[in-house]
């Protein structure tokens with residue numbers, strides 16, 4: 001069980017215990033009841049906002065360490081971008097590294113669609129980052145979430161000629177509805193273990209680079225951006241990527257796609273059946 005889910009269950013059990021106590025021994029003090037309600041709401045909110053807690057979905061935040069051939073998965077969200085994605089592809093090619101691009105479905109038109117095909121032909125993986133990148137995705141109905149993801153998956157397949165099972169929710173928010181739809185569509189929900197915090201116009205190259213380099217460990221999944229969600233600022237990733245790739249080279253860390261990184265993850269079924 002993930003730590004996030006254990007926290008969720010513990011909070012729920014505490015709430016139930018408080019309810020039982022108020023029935024059997026009289027109402028609990030209002031401050032205690034209010035505190036418990038705020039605490040439970042905070043736990044739920046943390047689970048929605050922070051995919052690394054894996055509270056609602058089995059979010060994959062890292063791969064298994066591979067000491068004989070250490071590797072990490074660089075991931076880029078919110079593209080493709082005609083100006084900023086090509087230098088990233090060039091830097092990856094120069095370093096002999098592969099990466100995963102979580103594209104926004106609605107951006108896959110015309111030349112951007114051709115760019116997605118180029119990514120795939122260069123050996124990179126394409127992941128679904130929803131069609132509309134709706135910032136309120138976590139508040140939408142199951143039907144709307146499903147329709148959006150199906151459209152995005154079809155758009156990716158039309159553009160690149162290949163389907164994908166990789167899905168990263170927009171803004172990284174997950175909840176039980178998103179988790180259920182992802183499971184129905186047989187998608188792997190991909191989070192990250194290292195975050196550059198480069199997805200805003202306020203990001204500064206030195207700080208993003210420092211955060212990413214500090215997190216370069218075998219099995220890491222690194223979150224960066226090759227595009228601005230609304231094409232309204234210049235992403236910092238093309239500037240810092242050569243330095244990050246050089247550091248990976250110095251530490252003998254190969255850059256692989258998320259598919260490759262998680263390929264040998266024991267499935268829940270396999271790990272269960274291996275137990276006596």
Ligand SMILES: [Zn+2]
Pocket residue numbers: 077078129133170171229
């Ligand atoms: Zn995004």
